[in-house]
Amino acid sequence: MTRLVITALMMLALAGPAAAQQRPAAEKPDGEMRWALYVTLAPAWFDPGEVSAGNLTPFWILYAMHDALVKPMPGNLMTPSLAESWTVSADQRVYEFKLREGLRFHNGDAFTADDVQFSFQRSKAGKALKDRVREVEVVGPARVRFHLHEPFPDFMAYYGTVLTGAGWIVPRKYVEKVGDDGFKKHPVGLGPYKFVSYTPGVELVLEAFEGYWRKVPSVKRLVLKTVPDPTTRAAMLKNGEVDISYMLDAPSALELKRDPTLRLGFSGAIGVHYLDFFDQWDPKSPWSDRRVRLAANHAIDRRGLIEAETLGASRPTGSMVPRSFEFTLALPAYAYDPVKAKQLLAEAGYASGFDGGDFYPFPPYWSAGETIVNYLSAVGIRMKVRTMERAAFQTAWTGKKLSGICMCTLANFGNASTRLAEVVQSEGAYARGADADVETLFKQQMRETDRKKREAMLHKIQQLLYDRVRFGPLYEFIWPSGIGPRVAEPALLLIDPYPWSAPYEEVRLKGRSAGSR
Numbered sequence: 001m002t003r004l005v006i007t008a009l010m011m012l013a014l015a016g017p018a019a020a021q022q023r024p025a026a027e028k029p030d031g032e033m034r035w036a037l038y039v040t041l042a043p044a045w046f047d048p049g050e051v052s053a054g055n056l057t058p059f060w061i062l063y064a065m066h067d068a069l070v071k072p073m074p075g076n077l078m079t080p081s082l083a084e085s086w087t088v089s090a091d092q093r094v095y096e097f098k099l100r101e102g103l104r105f106h107n108g109d110a111f112t113a114d115d116v117q118f119s120f121q122r123s124k125a126g127k128a129l130k131d132r133v134r135e136v137e138v139v140g141p142a143r144v145r146f147h148l149h150e151p152f153p154d155f156m157a158y159y160g161t162v163l164t165g166a167g168w169i170v171p172r173k174y175v176e177k178v179g180d181d182g183f184k185k186h187p188v189g190l191g192p193y194k195f196v197s198y199t200p201g202v203e204l205v206l207e208a209f210e211g212y213w214r215k216v217p218s219v220k221r222l223v224l225k226t227v228p229d230p231t232t233r234a235a236m237l238k239n240g241e242v243d244i245s246y247m248l249d250a251p252s253a254l255e256l257k258r259d260p261t262l263r264l265g266f267s268g269a270i271g272v273h274y275l276d277f278f279d280q281w282d283p284k285s286p287w288s289d290r291r292v293r294l295a296a297n298h299a300i301d302r303r304g305l306i307e308a309e310t311l312g313a314s315r316p317t318g319s320m321v322p323r324s325f326e327f328t329l330a331l332p333a334y335a336y337d338p339v340k341a342k343q344l345l346a347e348a349g350y351a352s353g354f355d356g357g358d359f360y361p362f363p364p365y366w367s368a369g370e371t372i373v374n375y376l377s378a379v380g381i382r383m384k385v386r387t388m389e390r391a392a393f394q395t396a397w398t399g400k401k402l403s404g405i406c407m408c409t410l411a412n413f414g415n416a417s418t419r420l421a422e423v424v425q426s427e428g429a430y431a432r433g434a435d436a437d438v439e440t441l442f443k444q445q446m447r448e449t450d451r452k453k454r455e456a457m458l459h460k461i462q463q464l465l466y467d468r469v470r471f472g473p474l475y476e477f478i479w480p481s482g483i484g485p486r487v488a489e490p491a492l493l494l495i496d497p498y499p500w501s502a503p504y505e506e507v508r509l510k511g512r513s514a515g516s517r
Helices: 008-020 059-065 113-122 155-159 172-185 230-238 250-257 290-298 302-310 338-347 366-378 390-398 416-424 436-447 451-467
Strands: 030-037 070-073 076-080 083-089 094-099 133-140 143-148 193-199 203-208 219-226 263-277 354-361 381-385 405-410 471-483 487-489
Touching: 030 230, 059 193, 059 203, 059 219, 076 083, 094 113, 094 155, 113 133, 113 143, 113 172, 143 155, 155 416, 230 250, 230 471, 250 263, 250 302, 250 471, 263 290, 290 338, 290 471, 302 366, 302 471, 354 366, 366 381, 366 405, 405 416, 416 436, 416 451, 436 451
Parallel strands: 030 219, 354 381, 354 405
Antiparallel strands: 070 076, 083 094, 094 143, 133 143, 193 203, 203 219, 263 405, 263 471
């Protein structure tokens, strides 16, 4: 492999933080910390191989039970973890990873390059990544090479962030012994916490793994509880049943804010809430008219919606991509102008309004959906809110079974390209159609290795989407969570813009005795 050259800037930036992270805790882990989660935990989330591109929620579990070759960590969104370092060939077709040696899974199995190869091969990361990899070569127990068909500038965005689970490692011998279903029932990983028990619809219990390579966790036991109702999550925080309550609604957050023993933590900014006009590709639908889609955008008071839903913390935007991402084109939010909205509808032939069909709010943001439907109704677009449980919604969304409009959310990690991949290409998981020129340009930028040329292409794509009103970006979603009095470090936004507690080995309680129940 004489062609391999060290990517100097990458290695200088990453080698230091990796070494600095290897430090033991001063004391043995102690106490118990509990979270109230807003959706039901799915056993598929226990297995990195089941994580599809753009599905961020499973990393609630992955950051606890599993580990990756490279992953977002505090101060560095591509931190060497199970891989000590990596190199890239001069032609950008070969990535070689040097693995950390002497590590063992929770069940005692040794971690080797064979596990890396196996984990990638069984991953459901999707065609965007897997079709570009020609071969995963095990060079030795602690060295593995990825051979690409052609240069792919986003390889590390897909493999080395939380965009997919392909770089998160499972033990080959154990999985082959118990099978995929057996692994979900009792997962084994390399992370800071190991599986104890799972009660469907109730809770997941984890215990500190004192052999974790990076740092012995401070807290002995983690309990992740399923609590779909925000009022109940807030009540559990107030009475001490949980220590962190994720994603509170505005009334609950305001009530907790008045309690001096509790505090609010705001996090997010990775997900963008937006309108997806499913029927715009049907020439017989009113939504196929750009003026109608623009009218819907002008009908919505984004700032009022943000104040009502997130205490004003979220940021209105005209972009589908977070402003912090590479290659993002800053675009203003469509203005709130109901007079203009009615004028546009009249020009399109709908002076008396029209029946817009069904409106699907992404679970659990049903109150936001109700508010948006009221805004649309005020200008003459009549719609009916349809609520679904999260898993059923996800299946229907990816199965292209929904019609009307969705207030959807995208939380794909990476950059502008990885964020847009699933919605602007005809084969995208959430796409109902695509403009030929946009799709051609998108495919070109995915192969472009010149950064400036690639940025120009991605900026043009984002401008075209905005001008054609293909979507209705609403806001970068930032929400309040409640933090109880026992918590010293909730680990919220330690990894920015990752929105939940992570890394779990950094969470801390106030004093050892405080953790006992």
